Amino acid sequence: MAETSPPVAIIMGSQSDWATMRHAAEALDALAIPYDARIVSAHRTPERLFAFAKGAKAEGFKVVIAGAGGAAHLPGMAASLTPLPVFGVPVESKALSGQDSLLSIVQMPAGIPVGTLAIGRAGAVNAALLAAAVLALSDEKLAERLDAYRARQSAGIAERPSREDA
Numbered sequence: 167m168a169e170t171s172p173p174v175a176i177i178m179g180s181q182s183d184w185a186t187m188r189h190a191a192e193a194l195d196a197l198a199i200p201y202d203a204r205i206v207s208a209h210r211t212p213e214r215l216f217a218f219a220k221g222a223k224a225e226g227f228k229v230v231i232a233g234a235g236g237a238a239h240l241p242g243m244a245a246s247l248t249p250l251p252v253f254g255v256p257v258e259s260k261a262l263s264g265q266d267s268l269l270s271i272v273q274m275p276a277g278i279p280v281g282t283l284a285i286g287r288a289g290a291v292n293a294a295l296l297a298a299a300v301l302a303l304s305d306e307k308l309a310e311r312l313d314a315y316r317a318r319q320s321a322g323i324a325e326r327p328s329r330e331d332a
């Protein structure tokens with residue numbers, strides 16, 4: 167029997183991006199959403215990028231989360247090659263603190279959208295939550311898990327600040 171493809175692809179430009187992108191993976195884990203994480207570099211493995219993005223929909227993916235840093239062309243190039251929704255995560259680069267990544271990903275020309283998130287961990291987590299929200303539109307059980315995730319998050323926020331933390 168053929169294996170069912172996971173609905174989410176997490177792609178990243180380098181192994182070094184995993185420290186950021188693992189937060190997307192962990193958020194998907196928390197919602198019991200299967201994913202496949204792959205290194206796909208727009209610059210170092212352009213043929214791999216082309217093959218992945220051209221075949222992503224046929225492979226069964228529904229949403230692509232793409233993280234990259236510096237000259238971060240991966241999300242935009244992936245978006246240009248697939249009809250699937252692409253969420254871009256700017257990785258915090260050493261030289262420019264991720265501002266280069268953010269501007270590279272967010273300034274897409276009209277016609278090829280990339281849903282661009284915040285730099286670093288917040289962006290990675292929110293990319294996963296947006297992917298979950300998209301999938302939840304046609305998956306009631308997942309919608310319930312997403313509601314529960316948010317309820318747990320709200321319940322975990324104290325009404326008043328602790329005086330213990332300086």
Ligand code: RP5
Pocket residue numbers: 178179180181182183207208209233234235236237257
């Ligand atoms: C980008 O270049 C990657 O997305 C990564 O954020 C950045 C640096 O890559 P490494 O030199 O750490 O492999 O393509």
